[in-house]
Amino acid sequence: xxxxxxxxxxxxxxxxxxxxxxxxxxxxxxxxxxxxxxxATLGSAGVDCTQNPAKVxxxxxxxxxxxxxxxxxxxxxxxxxxxxxxxxxxxxxxxYKLDPGGEWQQTAAPAAGSDEAVIAQARRALADKKPERTIxxxxxxxxxxxxxxxPLLAHAYLLRADAKTVNxxxxxxxxxxxxGVIARFPASPLYVTALERELExxxxxxxxxxxxxxxxRIFDAxxxxxxLLIRVQERLPGSRLAxxxxxxxxxxxxxxxxxxxxGQAYELFLRNYPTSVYRMKAMQRRVESAVGQFKGxxxxxxxxxxxxxxxxxxxxxxxxxxxxxxxxxGLVARxxxxxxxxxxxxxKWYIKQDDLVSARHTLRRLVNKHGGTAAATVxxxxxxxxxxLKTPVKADAKIExxxxxxxxxxxxxxxxxxxxxxxx
Numbered sequence: 539x540x541x542x543x544x545x546x547x548x549x550x551x552x553x554x555x556x557x558x559x560x561x562x563x564x565x566x567x568x569x570x571x572x573x574x575x576x577x578a579t580l581g582s583a584g585v586d587c588t589q590n591p592a593k594v595x596x597x598x599x600x601x602x603x604x605x606x607x608x609x610x611x612x613x614x615x616x617x618x619x620x621x622x623x624x625x626x627x628x629x630x631x632x633x634y635k636l637d638p639g640g641e642w643q644q645t646a647a648p649a650a651g652s653d654e655a656v657i658a659q660a661r662r663a664l665a666d667k668k669p670e671r672t673i674x675x676x677x678x679x680x681x682x683x684x685x686x687x688x689p690l691l692a693h694a695y696l697l698r699a700d701a702k703t704v705n706x707x708x709x710x711x712x713x714x715x716x717x718g719v720i721a722r723f724p725a726s727p728l729y730v731t732a733l734e735r736e737l738e739x740x741x742x743x744x745x746x747x748x749x750x751x752x753x754x755r756i757f758d759a760x761x762x763x764x765x766l767l768i769r770v771q772e773r774l775p776g777s778r779l780a781x782x783x784x785x786x787x788x789x790x791x792x793x794x795x796x797x798x799x800x801g802q803a804y805e806l807f808l809r810n811y812p813t814s815v816y817r818m819k820a821m822q823r824r825v826e827s828a829v830g831q832f833k834g835x836x837x838x839x840x841x842x843x844x845x846x847x848x849x850x851x852x853x854x855x856x857x858x859x860x861x862x863x864x865x866x867x868g869l870v871a872r873x874x875x876x877x878x879x880x881x882x883x884x885x886k887w888y889i890k891q892d893d894l895v896s897a898r899h900t901l902r903r904l905v906n907k908h909g910g911t912a913a914a915t916v917x918x919x920x921x922x923x924x925x926x927l928k929t930p931v932k933a934d935a936k937i938e939x940x941x942x943x944x945x946x947x948x949x950x951x952x953x954x955x956x957x958x959x960x961x962x
Contacts, residue, residue: 653679653690660697669701676701692723696732708739709749709759712766720773733770733779740766740783744790764790776810785816792823801827801841818859821852825865835879842873849873878908882917898926 656679663671676698683691695718702711719732743763748755767790770783788803804824808817828845849870853860860866881904888897904917921927 653683653688657690657693657697660694660701664697664701664704667704669705672701673698673705689726692719692726692728695719695722696728696735699732699735703735703739707750708742709762712736712739730774730779733774736766737770737779737783737786739763740770741786744786760790760794781807781811781814781816784810785814785820788820788823792827795830797827797830800824801831818856821848821855822859822863822865825849825852829869829873832876835876835883837880839877839880842877846870846873874908875911875913878904878911878913878917881908882913885917885920898924901926 656675660672660675663669663675676694680691680694680698683694695714699711699714699718702708702714715732715735719726719728720736723729740763743749743759744767745763747759749757749759749762751757764787767783767787771780771787774780784803784807788800788807791797791800791803801824804820804827807814807820808824811817814820825845825848828841828848831841832839832845849860849865852865881900885897885900885904888894888900898921901917901921905914905921908914
């Protein structure tokens with residue numbers, strides 16, 4: 539095949555080498571005149587387009603061109619390339635020429651009745667916003683080829699799923715994305731595209747979109763969205779998609795007030811993506827999740843201990859944001875008050891149970907660890923009223939050892955047995 543009119547395949551007076559590939563052939567030529575007529579060839583997929591000012595590559599197509607005014611037609615070319623970027627890897631090449639009126643004219647097309655023609659027809663129908671027509675074109679073809687190894691199946695399943703999504707049936711589209719593309723064609727470039735589609739649906743579901751039944755959006759789909767977010771992370775770990783799925787999952791737990799799951803999800807996210815753009819958000823919400831798990835002095839306060847450490851870490855990395863969010867010394871003081879209140883409640887409970895040894899030990903811990911809090915002031919007064927402030931320090935050490943080592947299976951600790959024998 540000779541070079542197009544206005545192009546010299548041998549002359550070296552041009553503005554640099556341009557490469558045009560079509561199918562299995564390759565043509566190299568130099569432009570003689572930068573004001574030559576406009577010519578473009580869309581080659582088959584997989585072409586490795588070298589970078590130069592007059593070449594645009596979408597990953598599936600390569601266009602070599604020389605225009606009277608490249609800037610004038612640049613935007614038209616990009617739009618045209620995006621419209622055909624999803625074409626099949628082994629599809630017959632399609633040529634376009636720009637006519638004198640500035641319109642693209644097709645000069646070659648897939649053979650009528652071929653598999654490529656069916657896919658191209660379905661793609662045009664979807665581009666024309668006719669999803670039902672797209673599905674009608676693809677259904678018989680997929681039924682005919684679903685048990686074969688036809689490489690166009692991945693494109694067909696993806697197109698049909700996209701058509702269902704456009705038609706408002708994203709729940710039915712999930713089957714084609716998951717079982718049609720992801721499960722059957724893991725090595726296909728469309729694998730990532732299908733995962734992107736699933737992620738988009740998952741985000742809509744966890745944000746409250748219900749899936750259709752009998753034409754009406756009735757059923758809650760948040761559990762489906764949660765599962766899809768987990769699957770995306772499992773199938774493409776370490777990717778941008780997995781990063782987005784991870785933060786969306788943690789945010790979903792946070793919105794649902796499942797603070798335990800939210801804290802774990804944010805912790806896992808920070809571990810997997812330490813340099814993520816969502817890092818500050820994840821750290822802040824992890825602190826808030828830990829603080830939010832505290833239900834009162836009558837309940838477990840272990841989450842407050844974690845929160846205190848996390849606040850210090852967040853404030854050291856983002857001091858300005860920490861002050862704006864209230865994650866500062868003021869919150870640490872409130873956490874200290876809450877932890878002290880929990881010890882005071884525990885000491886009073888021991889007194890009610892007539893377990894004075896444990897009560898005395900708990901009050902001493904309260905005064906020593908949380909001095910300056912309101913609960914510590916009350917605890918110190920209780921120690922003084924009961925005369926426990928005069929107890930020797932060594933005795934307190936034995937008490938602490940006995941309380942901190944609970945019995946296992948009803949067995950009395952060794953130090954407790956010795957004290958019991960000596961008392962006899």
